Structure formats: structure tokens, C-alpha cells
Amino acid sequence: xxxxxxxxxxxxxxxxxxxxxxxxxxxxxxxxxxxxxxxxxxxxxxxxxxxxxxxxxxxxxxxxxxxxxxxxxxxxxxxxxxxxxxxxxxxxxxxxxxxxxxxxxxxxxxxxxxxxxxxxxxxxxxxxxxxxxxxxxxxxxxxxxxxxxxxxxxxxxxxxxxxxxxxxxxxxxxxxxxxxxxxxxxxxxxxxxxxxxxxxxxxxxxxxxxxxxxxxxxxxxxxxxxxxxxxxxxxxxxxxxxxxxxxxxxxxxxxxxxxxxxxxxxxxxxxxxxxxxxxxxxxxxxxxxxxxxxxxxxxxxxxxxxxxxxxxxxxxxxxxxxxxxxxxxxxxxxxxxxxxxxxxxxxxxxxxxxxxxxxxxxxxxxxxxxxxxxxxxxxxxxxxxxx
Amino acid sequence: xxxxxxxxxxxxxxxxxxxxxxxxxxxxxxxxxxxxxxxxxxxxxxxxxxxxxxxxxxxxxxxxxxxxxxxxxxxxxxxxxxxxxxxxxxxxxxxxxxxxxxxxxxxxxxxxxxxxxxxxxxxxxxxxxxxxxxxxxxxxxxxxxxxxxxxx
Amino acid sequence: xxxxxxxxxxxxxxxxxxxxxxxxxxxxxxxxxxxxxxxxxxxxxxxxxxxxxxxxxxxxxxxxxxxxxxxxxxxxxxxxxxxxxxxxxxxxxxxxxxxxxxxxxxxxxxxxxxxxxxxxxxxxxxxxxxxxxxxxxxxxxxxxxxxxxxxxxxx
Numbered sequence: 001x002x003x004x005x006x007x008x009x010x011x012x013x014x015x016x017x018x019x020x021x022x023x024x025x026x027x028x029x030x031x032x033x034x035x036x037x038x039x040x041x042x043x044x045x046x047x048x049x050x051x052x053x054x055x056x057x058x059x060x061x062x063x064x065x066x067x068x069x070x071x072x073x074x075x076x077x078x079x080x081x082x083x084x085x086x087x088x089x090x091x092x093x094x095x096x097x098x099x100x101x102x103x104x105x106x107x108x109x110x111x112x113x114x115x116x117x118x119x120x121x122x123x124x125x126x127x128x129x130x131x132x133x134x135x136x137x138x139x140x141x142x143x144x145x146x147x148x149x150x151x152x153x154x155x156x157x158x159x160x161x162x163x164x165x166x167x168x169x170x171x172x173x174x175x176x177x178x179x180x181x182x183x184x185x186x187x188x189x190x191x192x193x194x195x196x197x198x199x200x201x202x203x204x205x206x207x208x209x210x211x212x213x214x215x216x217x218x219x220x221x222x223x224x225x226x227x228x229x230x231x232x233x234x235x236x237x238x239x240x241x242x243x244x245x246x247x248x249x250x251x252x253x254x255x256x257x258x259x260x261x262x263x264x265x266x267x268x269x270x271x272x273x274x275x276x277x278x279x280x281x282x283x284x285x286x287x288x289x290x291x292x293x294x295x296x297x298x299x300x301x302x303x304x305x306x307x308x309x310x311x312x313x314x315x316x317x318x319x320x321x322x323x324x325x326x327x328x329x330x331x332x333x334x335x336x337x338x339x340x341x342x343x344x345x346x347x348x349x350x351x352x353x354x355x356x357x358x359x360x361x362x363x364x365x366x367x368x369x370x371x372x373x374x375x376x377x378x379x380x381x382x383x384x385x386x387x
Numbered sequence: 388x389x390x391x392x393x394x395x396x397x398x399x400x401x402x403x404x405x406x407x408x409x410x411x412x413x414x415x416x417x418x419x420x421x422x423x424x425x426x427x428x429x430x431x432x433x434x435x436x437x438x439x440x441x442x443x444x445x446x447x448x449x450x451x452x453x454x455x456x457x458x459x460x461x462x463x464x465x466x467x468x469x470x471x472x473x474x475x476x477x478x479x480x481x482x483x484x485x486x487x488x489x490x491x492x493x494x495x496x497x498x499x500x501x502x503x504x505x506x507x508x509x510x511x512x513x514x515x516x517x518x519x520x521x522x523x524x525x526x527x528x529x530x531x532x533x534x535x536x537x538x539x
Numbered sequence: 540x541x542x543x544x545x546x547x548x549x550x551x552x553x554x555x556x557x558x559x560x561x562x563x564x565x566x567x568x569x570x571x572x573x574x575x576x577x578x579x580x581x582x583x584x585x586x587x588x589x590x591x592x593x594x595x596x597x598x599x600x601x602x603x604x605x606x607x608x609x610x611x612x613x614x615x616x617x618x619x620x621x622x623x624x625x626x627x628x629x630x631x632x633x634x635x636x637x638x639x640x641x642x643x644x645x646x647x648x649x650x651x652x653x654x655x656x657x658x659x660x661x662x663x664x665x666x667x668x669x670x671x672x673x674x675x676x677x678x679x680x681x682x683x684x685x686x687x688x689x690x691x692x693x694x
Contacts, residue, residue: 030486031508031509032509032510033508033509033510033511033512033609034564034607034609034610035564035565035566035607036510036511036512036564036607036609036645037564037605037607037640037643037645037646038522038529038640038643038644038645038646039640039643040494040523041522041523041527041529041643041644042529042640042642042643042644045529045642053639054639054640057566057568057638057639057640057663058566059566059567060565060566060567060568060569060570060571060664061567061568061571063566063568076408076409104571119578120578120579121579123574123575123578123579123580124578124579124580127575127578127580130575140572140666141568141571141572141664142568142663142664203434204482204483205482205483206434206435206436206437206483219435219457224457224458225455287407288408288409289409289410289453289460289462291437291455298437298455300437300438300453302438302440302451302453304442313440313442313443315438315440315441317437317438317487321486321487321490322437322438322483324486325482325483325485325486370592370593372592372593373592373593375592376592511645512607512608512609512645513609514608515608522644522645527644529642529643529644530642532644533644536608536645538608538645538646538647538648
């Protein structure tokens with residue numbers, strides 16, 4: 001359709017280009033690349049072990065999921081079996097990461113919706129999880145804990161009791177947050193019926209993780225293709241049927257609860273034995289594929305070994321790129337006021353909201369806006385409409 | 388889809404079948420990829436395209452279309468010559484392939500005809516040097532690329 | 540390289556340090572530790588540190604990330620929008636010298652190639668305590684810290 005002269009704004013990288021007609025968004029064009037570093041290429045020039053440190057730094061929030069995906073993919077090329085104890089420990093740390101990631105998300109959602117108190121409370125509680133991660137792995141963010149053949153070190157003495165009591169604490173807090181988000185008008189009005197996607201859209205666009213499950217499709221890699229100890233500590237897959245942001249809230253809250261149960265269960269049934277098996281440095285020739293259920297959804301690793309000291313090819317497909325097209329669908333039909341909450345719904349890396357470019361077709365105007373400005377706009381908009 | 392059905396598909400398309408630890412692979416020529424992907428994804432439970440992987444194999448660029456079917460991966464495998472790296476996009480009937488193809492366009496220089504990002508960049512910066520080969524190709528030199536983009 | 544310093548009297552009068560955070564192609568690890576510094580466990584806000592929504596209100600720019608080509612111009616633009624006297628803090632190994640990506644084809648080698656930096660906070664990521672320590676050190680007037688060791692390796 002024809003539109004008049006457009007005045008180009010500053011030439012800056014924008015994560016999303018929103019095309020508006022009247023008040024409504026009609027099209028969204030993503031252009032990612034602002035965090036593109038060249039990691040897959042760099043991996044070809046690093047040894048197998050060094051790549052663990054590289055890949056976990058793809059994302060600070062699901063860093064352990066990356067190291068799990070990679071170490072499993074490489075282990076699949078060898079004839080070695082990871083000992084049971086290590087598999088259970090991997091589940092414990094992976095679920096702790098899921099809890100921290102979902103809490104982080106929930107706090108940020110509160111922030112974007114204008115509920116900063118929620119953000120502060122949740123991030124305070126999240127520190128409990130980071131303390132546990134630090135006690136087990138030595139670090140809060142990039143843990144470098146999974147290694148070829150198992151985990152880098154065994155669980156510290158006395159951690160079992162601490163894990164169980166902290167999981168009880170988190171479960172109580174989740175109940176409290178759930179009551180808040182389902183009654184506080186700031187949250188309900190901005191999440192119920194907002195960002196709706198259908199099962200049909202999900203089937204067409206192959207999203208992963210909670211974004212897939214909020215349409216009622218019960219798929220989770222931990223249940224479908226169990227790895228580590230998920231064949232013995234089996235998660236109940238959480239779904240919802242409404243396909244909106246409120247559904248995503250429900251699912252993620254329930255996933256936190258489920259993860260708390262899994263951590264306690266894994267601690268209860270923790271097998272004795274070695275925490276790793278030694279795998280020789282030379283990785284046999286071959287190709288392998290591995291996927292894990294990261295907090296945001298399916299994370300996929302393809303590894304090709306030519307028998308050398310460095311991988312010949314590593315291909316990584318993160319959950320965010322799988323969900324990007326669905327996120328653009330979710331935005332259609334909404335106004336600018338809903339953009340922060342809808343985009344946060346897909347749980348993206350949060351730098352993505354930095355710069356959004358808007359093309360207003362009717363007014364022939366193009367401009368860019370920062371995430372914070374949009375956040376304020378959204379809060380004001382909803383305040384005004386409730387008056 | 389049973390292995391037998393997949394074997395039949397491979398034969399129909401003039402390709403071959405290989406069974407691996409966690410996957411079954413159908414290898415076909417580039418012009419049969421769209422057909423193979425549509426058949427594979429039309430089987431109930433196989434609507435999930437996990438991703439598309441590109442590989443520099445020297446004279447050719449290998450392409451692997453990974454479909455996850457709930458019990459194992461089904462991979463459609465093909466290769467295009469580096470001298471003429473073109474084939475048809477599957478993003479029309481299978482829109483979830485759009486960004487995966489766009490990534491390979493940027494990083495390996497393959498052209499997926501019909502992909503909305505053809506000729507545009509998804510990942511690479513706009514000032515990526517035109518003289519430099521796509522970064523994941525073996526002939527690409529990261530140091531040279533850095534210098535060309537003045538990344539010190 | 541710019542060597543501005545907050546005067547103690549200036550800070551005492553203001554009693555607040557307004558910071559604007561820029562993610563220049565980072566993995567978010569540093570960003571979440573910066574945010575964590577503002578949450579109740581570490582509570583940087585009691586020291587007067589406040590996150591502002593626009594560079595035009597900021598005293599201090601906190602920058603994380605590997606500064607890839609797409610972000611360079613944006614960082615320069617943001618820097619120019621910060622009114623003088625302005626200070627820049629580079630946070631995390633990537634912002635210092637490229638971090639674990641220093642030989643990647645699409646990553647820079649430290650943000651001081653793009654804008655002048657007053658203080659470096661090393662870590663991958665630095666803990667929230669380190670972030671607060673660094674900002675306070677900047678504001679109470681001690682000379683900028685340069686991490687000679689890391690820069691030497693990179694060069």
C-alpha cells in the first residue's frame with residue numbers, strides 16, 4: 001500500500017521496526033545482530049574445553065543451559081556415560097537456573113508494567129537462588145560447572161538441607177506473587193487478553209518453551225527427550241490455554257513450583273558415586289545433535305568433530321530466535337502502550353528493548369524510541385484509560 | 388513417521404537414507420529439498436522445525452534441515468556448490484524457516500530464493516566488508532575482517 | 540584521555556549519582572549484576588545511586604558489552620547526550636578489553652576505543668558489590684583505575 005515520504009531517523013541498529021496504522025501495529029520487522037559477536041566462528045579456533053567458557057557466555061541468564069547443551073553434544077560423540085550422580089547434580093543446577101531466570105523475568109515484567117515494588121521484592125528473593133548457585137558452583141552467573149563427563153566438582157557438604165529449605169521458601173513466595181499478579185490491576189489489565197496467539201500460529205511458526213506451551217501445546221524437551229536425570233526426575237509439563245501474557249505468567253509461576261519440587265526430589269534421591277568420568281581430550285570424528293530445555297525453551301547444539309583439538313563446526317540455535325517471529329505476531333493489532341509487556345512476554349534478552357524504530361504510516365513519520373520511554377508511555381496510557 | 392516410510396520418501400526423491408544414533412537422515416539434491424521438507428513436516432507431530440544448519444564442506448556448502456518429531460530427529464540433508472550457492476526457500480509454506488535461512492544467507496553466503504531477507508542483513512552489520520567472504524566460510528579470516536571493519 | 544572528577548562538594552550538594560546504563564552488545568551477565576546492585580540485597584539506592592531513563596539526565600554512563608560495529612555509533616550518540624561533567628564506567632571483561640570474544644570477527648576490544656573511560660570494573664561479570672565499590676570510588680574522587688594487566692594481554 002502506498003505511503004508518503006518518510007523522514008529517516010538516525011541510522012541506528014534497531015531490534016524491531018514497528019509499522020503503525022493509526023494506533024495499531026500492523027507489521028513488525030526484526031533485525032537482530034546487535035549482539036552478534038561471531039561466536040560460532042571463534043569456536044573453531046578454540047579447544048573443546050575452552051569452548052565451554054565461550055558458549056556459556058552467549059547469555060548470562062541461561063548460561064548453564066548452554067554449557068549443558070554443548071557438553072552433552074560432545075559427550076554424545078564419545079562412548080562414555082556420564083555417572084548417575086553427575087546427572088542428578090546437573091538437574092539440580094539446571095532447575096535452579098530455571099527458577100532464577102523465571103524470577104528475573106517476573107521482576108522485569110513488573111518493572112515494565114509499572115509495578116516496581118514487585119520487581120524489588122522478586123529480585124531480593126532471587127538472591128537466595130544465586131546464593132545456592134554460588135555455594136554449589138562457585139559463581140553466581142557464569143558457573144562453568146558442567147564439564148565433559150559430568151560436573152566440575154561435587155556438591156558441598158550440608159547443601160542438601162539448605163536446598164530443601166530454600167525451595168520451601170521460594171514456593172511460599174511464588175504463592176504470594178501469584179496472588180499479587182492475579183489481583184493487582186496494574187498487572188491484570190496489562191496481561192489478560194494481551195498478546196494473544198493461537199495454536200494455529202504456534203504450529204506454523206514453531207516457537208519453543210513457555211511461548212509454545214501457553215497455546216495449550218504440551219511440549220517440553222525434558223519430558224519428550226529426557227537428558228541428564230530427567231528420565232527419573234520427570235517434570236510435569238505446564239501449559240495454559242489462553243495464549244496471552246497472563247497465560248505466560250501462570251506457566252512460568254507453575255514452572256518455578258515444579259522446579260522447586262524437582263530440586264528437592266533430586267536432592268532426596270541423589271545417588272552416591274563419582275561426580276564425573278574422565279574423557280580423553282581427543283573427541284572422535286562425527287556429528288551430533290543435542291537439545292535441552294533452557295528456561296526460555298528448546299536450545300539446540302549441533303557439533304561436528306573432525307577428530308582434532310578444536311571442533312570443526314558448532315551450530316547453536318537459541319530459544320529467542322525460535323520465538324522471534326511469534327513475538328512479532330503477538331504485537332500485531334496492539335498499540336505502542338502494550339509493546340513493553342508483550343515483548344517481555346517472550347522473555348527476550350533484555351538489551352533488545354533498547355531501541356525500537358516506529359514507522360507511522362498515516363502520519364508519514366518515522367522515529368526511534370528507547371525502551372524506557374516506551375515503558376513510561378505504557379504506564380501513562382493505562383493510568384489514563386483507567387480514570 | 389516410520390523408518391520404512393522415510394526410506395520410501397528417500398527413494399521417491401532419488402535420495403538416500405541413513406540411520407544414526409539419534410536421528411534419521413534423508414539426503415537429497417537441492418531441487419528436492421522443498422518437497423522433502425513438506426512431506427516430512429506434514430506428518431503429525433513433525434511440525435517442529437528445530438533449525439537449519441549450514442556447513443562449509445570445501446567445494447560445497449552443506450545444509451541440514453533438523454525436524455524434531457517427538458521421538459527423534461529427522462534431518463533433510465543437501466549440499467549446494469560454493470560456486471553457485473542457490474536453492475529455493477522453504478519459508479513460504481514453512482515460515483518458521485525464515486530466520487534460519489536468513490542466518491545462513493548472512494554467515495555462509497547461500498541464497499534462498501523467496502526468503503524475505505534475501506539481499507538484506509539479519510545478523511551482520513551493514514558495514515560488513517563486501518570484499519570479505521561470509522564469516523563462516525573456511526576462506527574467511529576473522530582478523531582481516533576485523534581490520535576491514537576498523538575493530539582495531 | 541579525559542580525567543574528570545566529581546568534586547566532593549559537588550556530590551555532597553547533589554547527594555545522588557544518576558546513572559544511565561548502556562548495553563553495548565553484552566551477554567546480559569553484567570547487566571543483571573548491575574540491576575541486582577539496585578535491588579534490596581545490595582541497595583545501591585541508599586547511597587544515592589539511581590538509574591535514570593535517559594542519558595540527558597545522567598551523571599555517569601555505565602557501559603557493558605563487546606561493542607560490536609552495530610553498537611559503536613549508538614554508544615557515541617548516547618555519550619554525546621550526557622551533559623558535562625560526565626563520567627564513563629566500563630563494566631566487565633568485555634567492556635574492558637573484549638573479554639572472551641576479543642578475537643571474534645564482530646566484537647571490539649574495549650569501549651575505550653570509542654569513548655573515553657574514567658573507571659574500569661573487571662569481572663565476568665563483576666559482583667554487585669564490585670559495581671557499587673567502583674561507582675563510589677569514582678564519585679569520591681580517587682583517580683581512575685586502569686587494569687594494566689588485562690590491557691597488556693589484549694595489545
